[in-house]
Amino acid sequence: MAKYSEPFKLKVVKEYLDGPLGSRLLARKYGIKSHKQLLNWVQVYKELGAASLARTKKKEAYTVQFKLDVLSFMKRTGASLTETALEFGLTNPPMISSWKKRLLEGGAEALSRPRGRPSMKNKTKNEKAKHPQKKNEMTREQKLERENELLRLEVEYLKKLQAFQMDPDGYLEKHKQHYHSNSKKSSD
Known part of the structure; x- marks a missing residue:
């Protein structure tokens, strides 16, 4: 707007x-x-x-009772949005229609909802409160990633086992050199 x-x-x-x-x-x-x-x-x-x-820089916050009074007046008298706004000293008539919509959709409690966008800080807190997860519970994605990692480790283990079974001496000799070269690097 x-x-x-x-x-x-x-x-x-x-x-x-x-x-x-x-x-x-x-x-x-x-x-x-x-x-x-x-x-x-x-x-x-x-x-x-x-x-x-x-x-005005700071918008006025209207009470739920005031909003209900405005909507009641409009319904009782059949006044238009603009006429109702002028009667109550409001300069933004479309605001009344948004109150009416919220009242119809969610009742009087919906009128007490704070205006504006919630801060990002509160959003993450609210999401955690809505969806509390236990330490043992994982999301579907986390479970799939964990399963994928375990399968990779299993395949790697089976490859090493197969290589060892085919040539045990050669496998051990190869890995001895590998371990010795790693230990030399770490001691430097």
Whole structure:
């Protein structure tokens, strides 16, 4: 969603109120994605003044009870999103529809869910809490890797055993030299 500065919003709203162009033409002229966004700015400006067009750095956290009151008012009166937002001093009407959706999908508990993306630190903790693994339990992938390693070791052992059975003296002589050369390297 595009973010627009307060001076930009104010300029477009005043041009809409003073000029001959409608919301669709002004939205197209200034590259605003939807003319409804412009109409929302106009209504907010008329009801709450120019300060209401400002983007606040810190967003206000609304209580579950407040959200339920807003949704109840909208249902009781049949007011639109914009009318409801203006009644409660909210500058972002689509926020109300997201509350309504969350309420329908998950009940009142869903409205208490914190906004925004959780930090990465908490994500790993949450995943561990959701899927606690015992020390002895391994994932399917870990089990397959372990099995693969054991099979490799078995094949290597069988090859060495076969080589030893075919020529025991030659095998021992070859590996004696190998062990002696390794021990010399480590003593240097």
